[in-house]
Amino acid sequence: MRLAVLAAVAWSVGIGAAAAQVPDAALLAGACQGCHGATGEGGHGIPSIRQMQTQAEFVATMRAFRANERPNTVMGRIARGYTDAEIAALAQHFAKPQP
């Protein structure tokens, strides 16, 4: 848990000194919620993203979408719009809580 917090500090400091540049996960999540639902629950064939994966799996999935290495309709086009830091923030927001 402490390691995770420190890691978050490390990259949030790393991407720029300005606090304004730290991704706002709740805002970014709006993009996901528009289709996956307010809590990420999914529906109509849209998969649930609510605590379905660990943070590492979530990040790996988004990276695979970005590289078009995972079959998709819109997710490749979407994933390529976000930075690593933003995807990490979304992973914290939606993925399973760290043990």
Add this chain to the structure above:
Amino acid sequence: MNATRRAVLAAIPAAFAAPRIARAQGAAGRVVIIGGGFGGASAARFARDRFPALDVTLIEQSRTFTTCPYGNLVLAGRRSIESITFTYDRLAARGVRVIHQRAEAIDHAARRVRLADGSAVPYDRLIVSPGIDLRWGAIEGYDEAASARMPHGWAPYVQPITVLERQLRAMPEGGTFVMAIPDNPFRCPPGPYERISMVAEYFKRHKPRAKIIALDAKNGFSKQPLFQEAWEALYPGMIEWRGASNDGRVVRVDPAAMECITEFGDRVRGDVVNVIPPQSAGRIAREAGLANQSGWCPIKPATFESAQVPGIWVIGDATIAAPMPKSGFAASSHAKHAVACIAADLAGRPPPPAVFFNTCYSHVGEDYGISIVGVFRGGDRLVEVEGSGGISPRDAQLPPDRRAEFRRLESLYADGWYEAITGEMFG
């Protein structure tokens, strides 16, 4: 060392320190939102959920909201008007003060909104999500009276989609459906072409000899290659689309004769005529000085605060926010960002990074959907993230054995999008 580390830890935003707790501590303040569409309803819900210290009031004249998205599915016969109509009850139950009155005017010097009954609603920060007005008379002869014979079906609070639906149902087999489509910018860039598709789907089933003539004031349109590819495959010979360079621009209508008159004088008669007129930002935004000479509202791309009146945030279709389209999803994206900027402003903090998102699905036939996606960032300008977004692949870009499944999934996901975004606003 310890002191430094404590300082760093103290600087961690709530989102990182406690990612499961979506609620942020923030300064109190009265946030008033004018307009209960995709922008306003999304703003109200997000403000309520995320910033509990804010006092949130939504001013919306109508007691129900019928979405523009999925109106075309009513024309196809797939959906009822009731299934795309929502109330504000859940928003009210969540703690939003909902006032069903017309907002007459904004007195920004005194920071209050004047209502139709003469009372005033004070605010600390104001969000204006006024939607669009139809510009009666912009096409000669096309006024509100003419729209009864030649429906627009483009602003549900002015005229329900069912007016056009009834005319299409009553149209004789072998008849002609004529559409007049405006130049950019206008609400829902792919909407007219989804409408062509959904009317074609209805004709194919019930009036297979009917024809569709689309008269367009521009030379290209959203998702054009995908729409045209689908029309050829699904509705061969039924649809004629005429762009501006092919004399497609309608400059006048003759409702008595049911004719559209083009720039170079061609008279095109329809048994049913759908005129989508040019548009502007909603009345209250224009009267409050939020719009410029174009009729639309310039905003600061980093925050969506008005570029003309500081202290008022403008969101949704009324804004000048290209390259973002005038869509419901875009309005919801503006809304959340504006709320977060207001919360930061009230707390004396800098605004969050400006990242915006849009997906627009269009139905073009049974089990056949297409999409356009965009991720945008706002700084001095609003820009689309290079290398991201774009439209669904064309047939030639998909392996033959994946085509049907891809289109079917996008049609299914379109329904998922609709349920999710309306659930977020009104559920």
